[in-house]
Amino acid sequence: MPFGPVRGHQRPIKVLERAIRSGRIPHAYLFWGPDGVGKETVARHAAKILLCKDPSARANASPCGQCDGCAKTASGGHPDFHLVAPTEKAISVDDIRALLEALSFEAFERGVKIVIIRDVFKMSREGANALLKTVEEPPEGTHLFLLAHHRSQLIPTLVSRCQPLRFDPLAEEDVLAVLSDNGVEDEKARVLAELSGGSPGVALAQDFEVLVQADAESRDVAGKLQSMGTIDRLGLAESWSKDKEKLPLRLECLERRLSEAAPKSPFALNCLERLQAVRALIDRNANLQLALDALFLMAGKEGWEEFN
């Protein structure tokens, strides 16, 4: 039976369904995995089941979809449903204090309260410390769903108090299905699914033209590097480093092109490893210009024509 609008993620959903059916639901889950793969969609559907007024919703691990509890949760307006999300890139201690105050009151309906914290790693350390006790011992009937890219982004004392569930990138056919569910027309959906890296959220958030252009540029770069001289390579590094907004998408597209070619080409594999190393440096705030200079100067001694 499908888990509401969710596609894929059979393994974490199986664990979650078993907990809901048995009535032994952990106080706090940590859903971790790449952006846009569906962690929040799963958490919201679990919230809908737990706040549904139909007595058989939990036993079936499925909400009735007809009661006002279901309707209010779907619209985000249920008084016992709390979504905390970063504002201006951070979750402040005041956001957490406001949440804790809301949790200190009796639930409005059914004695259940659900909390989803999006990008929980963006919470300040003070906020994380304020939340610790509640994660360990929440008020009766409260269930928390913390969402993050990776467990290592969080303080260990918080992680150890949660049940972690890993979410992987989706198969291309599942991405295609999500895009189709969201009304993306077939041909566009096929291109987006191929470029999405298993993340329908990323595909839906991108401007289609921008994504297609970034992919075309990356394919072009992969094809030309072999014949480019040092000056042109440095020029390319300079131009990519100057457009910080487009850079993550350009590198993502280039990595995908290299990944496709790598199984048949040791050279592509070598370039791919260099690219991944450079991306890790950029994530750790390395100097962009230097990182890209190194990438483009080291790559492309031979074999780039294979990526045309």
Ligand SMILES: [Zn+2]
């Ligand atoms: Zn219902």
